[in-house]
Amino acid sequence: MYMETIMKKIDSLPPLPQTLIRLQEFKEQGSNDIKELISIIEKDPLTISTLLKVANSAMFGFVSKIETPSRAVNLLGIDFTISIALASNISKAVNTNLQSYGKQSDDFLDIANLQTTFISLWISKVDPKLKEELIIPAFLQESGKFLISDIINTLGVNSSFLQEVNSRFDDITSVEKEFIGITTSEITAAIFRHWNLTPSIINTIRYSDEPLQASTLLQKYAQVLYIAKLICNIIKPFDQKVIDKALKDAQEFGYEEKPLKEAILKLQEKIKSDKE
Secondary structure: OOHHHHHHHHHOOOOOOHHHHHHHHHHHOOOOOHHHHHHHHOOOHHHHHHHHHHHOOOOOOOOOOOOOHHHHHHHHOHHHHHHHHHHHHHHHHHOOOOHHHOOOHHHHHHHHHHHHHHHHHHHOOOOHHHHHHHHHHHHHOOOOHHHHHHHHHHHOOHHHHHHHHHHOHHHHHHHHHHHHOOOHHHHHHHHHHHOOOOHHHHHHHHOOOOHHHOOOOOHHHHHHHHHHHHHOOOOOOOOHHHHHHHHHHHHHHOOOHHHHHHHHHHHHHHHHHHHO
């Protein structure tokens, strides 16, 4: 419906900052040199501030405050650091908020943290290698919501859109499709295609709405992202309705119920303890 407007907005996004180009090259080279990684991100104040904010969030619960990029990178890891750098620059490039979802920009980082942590808890028991490969797409898959929020605001339908996502929080992608004809995952993939990111990241996110349509090679990646964004959705994460739906869908995908239930329970307990 609004595809032309959306694609124009994506095409008008500024080029990928030099720091992120270097980070992508670093990732593609398969380097594990943390000193090199720190030397790259130290040139980007936005990434540094976001990195420290994430590292000091309640989700991680480190004993002492993380005050230096070096310590943050060592604690969070290479892929998580690259994800944070990309996410912070996406937010800057789109230059909007999540008002249409009834959320603030910082809520994006909270949900990104939640989904990534959930996948780590779940998939580390199922396939540790898969877990490592999913850190970046898991952290970034909701990035397109910034652009959707901007479009919904421009159309002046914030109230009706927010009412719908609040009542249908277990199927937010359908609401997005009904209002503007495209979903968060499709927009995120288009943004990353515009920036020439790794095709596997683009396609894993692109098919996370309908994992069974992904190629055989990427299907399991898309399935895990789908389950993560369902359970850790931006409106009502860990609501029993989405948990029940996720357990049913995961079973259909061929995943055992026990590791998934254990990951859900562990993260629920962590969230509860953080609030106390």
